[in-house]
Amino acid sequence: MQSPFEALKARSAEDWQGYCEHRFVRELAAGTLPEAAFRHYLKQDYLFLVQFARAWGLAVYKSRDLAEIRQGLEALKAIVDVEIGLHVRYCATWGIDEAELAGLPESRATLAYTRYVLDAGMSGDLLDLHVALAPCIIGYAEIVRWLLSQPFTRTAGNPYGDWIEMYAGEEYQTAVASELAWLNQRLSQVDETRLDRLSVVFRDATRLEADFWQMGLDLS
Numbered sequence: 001m002q003s004p005f006e007a008l009k010a011r012s013a014e015d016w017q018g019y020c021e022h023r024f025v026r027e028l029a030a031g032t033l034p035e036a037a038f039r040h041y042l043k044q045d046y047l048f049l050v051q052f053a054r055a056w057g058l059a060v061y062k063s064r065d066l067a068e069i070r071q072g073l074e075a076l077k078a079i080v081d082v083e084i085g086l087h088v089r090y091c092a093t094w095g096i097d098e099a100e101l102a103g104l105p106e107s108r109a110t111l112a113y114t115r116y117v118l119d120a121g122m123s124g125d126l127l128d129l130h131v132a133l134a135p136c137i138i139g140y141a142e143i144v145r146w147l148l149s150q151p152f153t154r155t156a157g158n159p160y161g162d163w164i165e166m167y168a169g170e171e172y173q174t175a176v177a178s179e180l181a182w183l184n185q186r187l188s189q190v191d192e193t194r195l196d197r198l199s200v201v202f203r204d205a206t207r208l209e210a211d212f213w214q215m216g217l218d219l220s
């Protein structure tokens with residue numbers, strides 16, 4: 001039987017596919033993505049990650065018990081202590097230093113997506129927030145798995161090969177599996193009316209992720 005999260009995705013199948021199979025990721029996997037597009041993406045992604053850290057801070061605040069506080073705190077710590085550092089080091093290999101990153105203006109796509117997620121969490125509850133974050137967390141895991149099954153994907157000699165490997169790694173895929181389990185458990189408890197509203201949040205966040213890819217192409 002279809003899991004609740006699979007059912008949520010099925011309601012936005014076209015938008016989900018448009019995001020996961022976006023030209024940006026196909027060109028990235030083939031190694032043909034213009035370098036300028038990837039650089040724009042990397043720079044905006046730093047600003048995205050900073051806002052994403054705030055979203056996990058909000059998850060802590062929206063928690064109803066200590067287990068939920070711990071879950072949000074672990075994710076907040078991971079992003080602040082590990083993921084942003086990895087991103088900064090990765091940017092450095094592309095010749096982009098942290099001072100430059102911190103001084104950048106946010107693009108419209110970054111603003112729209114990150115503030116949408118924060119608003120979904122502020123106006124809703126912890127489940128709304130997790131559903132708004134799902135395209136980001138679960139999407140990236142699905143994208144790299146899909147890419148690795150595609151004939152056009154090149155890992156050896158691809159300048160973006162490290163990016164694919166980062167998200168294909170076991171550590172990331174395990175974290176995603178636990179997020180999926182949490183979501184499926186919570187989604188299985190909600191009624192149809194609530195599911196309709198969550199489905200709107202999921203679809204909007206998915207479209208905003210696709211716009212984030214598109215931004216990389218457009219700005220180059």
Ligand SMILES: Cc1ncc(C[n+]2csc(CCO)c2C)c(N)n1
Binds near residue numbers: 049075078079083137
């Ligand atoms: C636009 C954009 N969307 C998703 C991710 C992926 N991502 C961001 S934080 C994180 C780990 C979860 O805490 C993951 C997978 C990204 N980097 N940039």
